Amino acid sequence: MKLNISILTVLATLIVFAVFSTAEDQQYVLFKSMKYGYSMDIPLGFxxxxxxxxxxxxxxxxxxxxxxxxxxxxxxxxxxxxxxxxxxxxxxxxxxxxxxxxxxxxxxxxxxxxxxxxxxxxxxxxxxxxxxxxxxxxxxxxxxxxxxxxxxxxxxxxxxxxxxxxxxxxxxxxxxxxxxx
Missing domain, CATH: 3.40.1000 (Protein Transport Mog1p; Chain A)
Structure with missing residues (x-):
């Protein structure tokens, strides 16, 4: 049960981070892949x-x-x-x-x-x-x-x-x- 709570906490943190990382005034949008655990900058326009x-x-x-x-x-x-x-x-x-x-x-x-x-x-x-x-x-x-x-x-x-x-x-x-x- 504790493990499930920890996983949900991590996922919620990543979601919040992704939302605040997609500001329109940034040159790049930071994409956090929760499924694959990988981050990558996507040029605006995507x-x-x-x-x-x-x-x-x-x-x-x-x-x-x-x-x-x-x-x-x-x-x-x-x-x-x-x-x-x-x-x-x-x-x-x-x-x-x-x-x-x-x-x-x-x-x-x-x-x-x-x-x-x-x-x-x-x-x-x-x-x-x-x-x-x-x-x-x-x-x-x-x-x-x-x-x-x-x-x-x-x-x-x-x-x-x-x-x-x-x-x-x-x-x-x-x-x-x-x-x-």
């Missing part, structure tokens, strides 16, 4: 989407291409995790992405087109999650790149036409997070 549970998310609007996807704006989800070194890179990515696909409850989607991308300070792998029968449906592009002690996993979603025509969005998002490593 904001918490309010989702609970499976993903820690920020909405990101690059200010271009909205006409390609109607009301669907790209979503950026970040999961910080340590890669188990016993897995090969490709195996790890596919396991992680298949797990996420199940969580997103998109049984008709397919994961394909594994592509290595480069950015300042490192590299990553991008995977498309394409619902081929409906190119205007919400699809996901995943990017995973290495940090020194922590890895970042990014999920950018939007219509397939939007994602296809706005690769600059990926570059901007990946470079922004690369600077925070």
């Amino acid at each position: 904001k918490m989407d309010g989702k609970e549970g499976k993903f820690t998310s920020w909405s990101f609007n690059p200010g271009q291409g909205e006409e390609d996807c109607g009301t669907v704006v790209p979503m950026v989800s970040v999961i910080t995790t340590e890669i188990p070194r016993r897995y090969s890179t490709k195996t790890y990515y596919l396991n992680k992405l298949n797990g996420l696909k199940a969580l997103m409850e998109e049984p008709d989607s397919t994961l394909d087109d594994l592509e290595t991308i480069e950015f300042p300070g490192g590299y990553g792998i991008m995977v498309k999650d394409v619902i081929k029968d409906d190119p205007q449906a919400v699809n996901h592009w995943f990017v995973h790149f290495y940090g020194n002690n922590m890895d970042y996993f990014i999920d950018i979603s939007g219509s397939y036409s939007y994602l296809k025509d706005n690769r600059g969005v990926f570059k901007h998002v990946v470079e922004s997070f690369a600077l925070l490593r």
Whole structure:
């Protein structure tokens, strides 16, 4: 019982700290991950989407291409995790992405087109999650790149036409997070 009270106290403290750390006049918003116990500065322009549970998310609007996807704006989800070194890179990515696909409850989607991308300070792998029968449906592009002690996993979603025509969005998002490593 005492342990449960201690855990609740810690969580309440983190919530209060996060609320007071997101003042609009700050250059960066300090994000406290209660699930993964990790802190990271998120540049203003990203904001918490309010989702609970499976993903820690920020909405990101690059200010271009909205006409390609109607009301669907790209979503950026970040999961910080340590890669188990016993897995090969490709195996790890596919396991992680298949797990996420199940969580997103998109049984008709397919994961394909594994592509290595480069950015300042490192590299990553991008995977498309394409619902081929409906190119205007919400699809996901995943990017995973290495940090020194922590890895970042990014999920950018939007219509397939939007994602296809706005690769600059990926570059901007990946470079922004690369600077925070």
